[in-house]
Amino acid sequence: MAKSALDKDLKKVVSLEEATYALSRSIAAPGLALIFLLAVFLFMAGLAPVGPLSIFVIAGGVIAGYMALNIGANDVANNMGPAVGSRALPLAAALVIAAICEAAGAILAGGDVVNTISRNIVRPAEALDVLDFVMLMVASLLAAGMWLHLATFLNAPVSTTHSIVGGVVGAGIAAAGMAAINWSMMGAIAASWVISPLMGGIIAAALLGFIKWTVLFRDDDRIEAAKRWVPVMIGLMAGTFAMYLALKGFSRVWKPDALTVWMLGAAGFAAGWWLTRPWVARRAMLIENRRKHVAKLFTLPLIFAAALLSFAHGANDVANAVGPLAAIVAAAESGAAAPDKVVLPLWVLLIGAMGIALGLALFGPRLIRTVGEKITKMDAVRAFCVALAAAITVLIASAMGLPVSSTHIAIGGVFGVGFLREYLANIGLNADAPKKKVHPGDPDTLNKTPEEAIRRQIKRETRRLVRRRHVLTIAAAWVITVPAAGLLAGGIYVVLKLTMA
Numbered sequence: 001m002a003k004s005a006l007d008k009d010l011k012k013v014v015s016l017e018e019a020t021y022a023l024s025r026s027i028a029a030p031g032l033a034l035i036f037l038l039a040v041f042l043f044m045a046g047l048a049p050v051g052p053l054s055i056f057v058i059a060g061g062v063i064a065g066y067m068a069l070n071i072g073a074n075d076v077a078n079n080m081g082p083a084v085g086s087r088a089l090p091l092a093a094a095l096v097i098a099a100i101c102e103a104a105g106a107i108l109a110g111g112d113v114v115n116t117i118s119r120n121i122v123r124p125a126e127a128l129d130v131l132d133f134v135m136l137m138v139a140s141l142l143a144a145g146m147w148l149h150l151a152t153f154l155n156a157p158v159s160t161t162h163s164i165v166g167g168v169v170g171a172g173i174a175a176a177g178m179a180a181i182n183w184s185m186m187g188a189i190a191a192s193w194v195i196s197p198l199m200g201g202i203i204a205a206a207l208l209g210f211i212k213w214t215v216l217f218r219d220d221d222r223i224e225a226a227k228r229w230v231p232v233m234i235g236l237m238a239g240t241f242a243m244y245l246a247l248k249g250f251s252r253v254w255k256p257d258a259l260t261v262w263m264l265g266a267a268g269f270a271a272g273w274w275l276t277r278p279w280v281a282r283r284a285m286l287i288e289n290r291r292k293h294v295a296k297l298f299t300l301p302l303i304f305a306a307a308l309l310s311f312a313h314g315a316n317d318v319a320n321a322v323g324p325l326a327a328i329v330a331a332a333e334s335g336a337a338a339p340d341k342v343v344l345p346l347w348v349l350l351i352g353a354m355g356i357a358l359g360l361a362l363f364g365p366r367l368i369r370t371v372g373e374k375i376t377k378m379d380a381v382r383a384f385c386v387a388l389a390a391a392i393t394v395l396i397a398s399a400m401g402l403p404v405s406s407t408h409i410a411i412g413g414v415f416g417v418g419f420l421r422e423y424l425a426n427i428g429l430n431a432d433a434p435k436k437k438v439h440p441g442d443p444d445t446l447n448k449t450p451e452e453a454i455r456r457q458i459k460r461e462t463r464r465l466v467r468r469r470h471v472l473t474i475a476a477a478w479v480i481t482v483p484a485a486g487l488l489a490g491g492i493y494v495v496l497k498l499t500m501a
Contacts, residue, residue: 029362029363032358032362033069033358033359033362033363036065036069036354036355036358037062037065037066037069040061040062040064040065040351040355041058041061041062043061043347043351044057044058044060044061044062045058047061047347052131053130053131053134053328053331053332054332056134056135056138056328056332057328057329057332059138060134060137060138060141060324060325060328060329061325061351063138063141063142063145063325064141064321064322064324064325064348064351064352064355065321065351065354065355066141066142066145066355067141067144067145067148067164067320067321067355068318068321068322068351068352068353068354068355068356068359069145069355069356069358069359069362069363070145070148070149070152070160070359070363071148071160071317071318071320071321071355071356071359072102072355072356072357072358072359072360072361072362072363072364073148073149073152073359073360073362073363073364073367074148074151074152074157074158074160074367075157075159075160075313075317075406075407076098076102076310076313076356076359076360076364076368077157077364077367077368077370077371077372078157078313078371078390078406078407078410078411079098079306079309079310079313079387079390079410080094080095080097080098080306080310080364080368080372081367081368081369081370081371081372081373081410081414082302082306082371082372082378082382082383082386082387082410082413082414083302083303083306083372083383083387084368084369084372084373085369085371085372085373085377085378085383086299086302086372086378086379086380086382086383087379087380088299088302088303088306088380088383089303089306091365091368091369094306094368095360095361095364095365097303097306097307097310098306098307098310098360098364099356099357099360099361100357101307101308101310101311101314102310102311102313102314102353102356102357102360103314103353103354103356103357104311104314105310105311105312105313105314105315105316105318106314106315106318106349106352106353106356107346107349107350107353108315128175128176128180130331130332130335131500132175132176132497133175133327133331134328134331134332135171135175135493135496135497135500136168136171136172136175136493137168137171137324137325137327137328137331138324138328138492138496139167139170139171139174139489139490139492139493139496140164140167140168140170140171140324140489141164141167141321141324141325142167142488142489142492143166143167143170143171143485143486143488143489143492144160144163144164144166144167144320144485144489146488147163147166147167147481147484147485147488148160148163151477151481152363152366152367154473154477155366155367155370155473156473156474156477157367157370157371157407157411157474157477158407158477158478158481159405159406159407159408159478159481160317160320160407161317161320161405161406161407162189162193162405162478162481162482162485163320163481163482163485164320164323164324164485165186165189165482165485166481166482166483166484166485166486166489167485167486167488167489168324168489169181169186169482169486169489170483170485170486170487170488170489170490170493171486171489171490171492171493173486173490174489174490174491174493174494174497175493175497189482190482192397192404192405192408193405193408193478193479195397195404196393196397196404196405196408196409196412197408197409197411197412197415197478198412199393199396199397199404199409199412200386200389200390200393200408200409200410200411200412200413200416201389201412201413201415201416201419202416203389203392203393203413203416204385204386204388204389204412204413204414204416204417205385205416205417205419205420207233207385207388207389208381208382208385208416208417208420209420211229211233211381211385212424214229215229215230215294216291216294216295216381219289221289222289222290222291222294223284223287223289223294226280226284226294226297227277227280227281227284230276230280230297230298231272231273231274231276231277231280232273233298233301233384233388234272234273234276234280234301235268235269235270235271235272235273235274235276236269236272236388237272237301237304237305237384237387237388237391238268238269238271238272238273239265239266239267239268239269239270239272240265240268240388240391240392240395241268241305241308241391242264242265242267242268243261243262243264243265243268243395244308244312244391244394244395245308245311245312246260246261246264247261247395276301280297283296283297284297292379295379295380295381296380297380298380298381298383298384299380301384302380302383302384302387305384305387305388305391306383306387308391309387309390309391312391312394313406314353314356316406317356317406318349318352318353318356319352321351321352321355321356322348322349322351322352325348325351326345326348329345329348370470371410371411371414374467374470375411375414375415375418375466375467375470375471376414376415376417376418376421376465376466376467377421377465378414382417382421385413385417386410386413386414386416386417387413389409389413389416390406390409390410390413393409393413394406394409408478411474415466415471418465418466419466421465421466422465422466425465
C-alpha cells in the first residue's frame with residue numbers, strides 16, 4: 001500500500017517536472033528567436049547602404065532571419081523525421097546533426113536558386129521601379145514566413161519553396177498585374193505538386209518492396225541474403241548521394257558535366273559496396289535470423305543518408321530565405337529594379353544558415369515527430385528507403401527539368417512505405433499485420449463465418465497503418481500554400497504601397 005502511494009507521488013513529481021520543462025521551453029524558444037532577430041537588426045543597421053531604401057534593406061534582413069527560422073522549424077523535419085521515428089537517432093542527436101549539416105550546406109554551397117526567386121518568376125523591368133520591386137520582395141518574404149509559421153503551428157509540413165514562390169507571385173500581381181508573372185514557370189511548379197509526392201512515394205515503396213522480397217521475407221537464409229544485398233543498397237545510396245551532391249549540393253561552386261556526374265555515381269556505388277561488405281559480414285555474425293535484427297543493419301547508413309540530405313537541403317533551400325534579401329540589397333545598391341546579377345554575399349548566407357539551425361533547434365521537434373511517428377510507424381529499413389527515394393527522385397526530376405519540392409518528395413516517401421505496409425498486411429505478408437482474436441458479440445463477427453470475421457477485422461485494423469487524417473491535413477496544406485502565401489503577400493504589398501504614398 002505504501003509502495004503504491006509512493007509510486008503515485010513519484011508520478012505526480014515527474015508530471016510536474018515535465019510540465020515545468022514544457023512551459024519553460026515554450027517561453028524560452030520565442031525569447032531566443034527574438035534575440036536572434038534583434039541581432040540581425042543591429043547587424044543590418046550597421047551594414048545597410050545610406051539612402052532612401054536603407055529601411056527596406058534592414059527590414060529585409062530581419063524578415064529573412066524570420067523566414068530562415070521558419071524553414072528550420074518546418075522543412076528540416078522532412079530529412080530527420082524518419083530517422084527519429086525509426087529510433088535510429090534520438091531527437092537531440094538528430095537536431096545537432098541536422099543543424100550542423102544544414103548550416104554547412106547553406107554556407108559552403110548555398111544560393112543556387114537565387115535568380116529563380118528574385119528574377120525569373122516576375123519580370124520587374126517591364127512594369128516596376130526600384131521601390132516597387134523592393135517592396136515586392138519584402139512583402140514576399142514576410143508572407144512566406146508568416147505562412148510557414150502558421151503551418152508549423154498546425155503541424156503541417158509544407159514546401160518552403162512554394163511558400164516563397166506564392167509570395168512573389170501574389171506581390172507581383174498586386175504590384176504589376178497578371179502580365180508581370182512568368183506563367184510557364186508557375187505551371188511547372190504547379191505540376192510538381194502532383195509529381196513530387198507521387199515520384200517519392202512510388203520510389204520509396206519500390207525500394208522497400210525490393211528489400212522485403214530479397215532479404216526480410218527470406219525466412220530460412222535472411223542473414224545470408226542481408227550479407228549479399230545490404231552492401232548493394234548502401235552502394236546505391238553512396239552512388240546516388242555522390243551524384244546528388246555533384247548536381248545539387250555543390251552547384252553554386254561546381255557544375256560538372258553529365259559524364260562526370262555518372263562517373264562519380266559509379267565510383268560512389270563501387271566504394272560503398274566494397275567498403276561495407278566486411279562491415280555487414282561482421283555485424284551479421286552478431287545478429288539472429290529475425291527481421292528486427294536484420295533491419296538494424298540499415299541504422300548507420302540511415303544516419304549518413306539523413307545527414308547528407310540535410311547538407312543538400314541547406315545548400316538549396318537557404319535561397320528561399322536569403323534570395324529575396326540578396327535581390328533587395330542588389331536593387332538598393334544598383335538603383336535598378338532588375339539587377340543584371342544578384343550576388344549572394346557570405347554574410348547573407350550566414351543569416352540564413354544561423355536562422356535555419358536555430359529554428360530547427362527551437363521549433364523543429366514537433367514536426368519531426370509528426371513526420372517520423374504520426375503518419376506511419378517507421379523502422380530503420382523504411383526510413384532508409386524514404387531518404388534514398390528523396391535523393392533518387394531529385395536526381396530524376398533534375399534530369400527531366402522538373403521543379404520538385406523536397407518536402408513533398410519526403411512526405412510522399414513516408415506515405416509510400418506506409419501504404420505498401422498496408423497492402424502487404426491486407427494480403428497477409430506483412431509482419432505488422434494485427435493478429436486480433438474474434439470476440440463473441442463483436443459487430444464485425446455477426447452473420448459472418450470466422451474466416452470472414454477475421455479478414456474484416458484485419459482489414460479494418462491495417463487501415464490505421466497510415467493515419468488518414470494526416471493525409472488530408474497535409475494535402476490540404478500543400479494545395480493552399482501558393483494561394484495563401486500569395487494573398488498574404490499581395491495584401492502586405494498594398495499596405496506598404498499605401499504607407500509609402
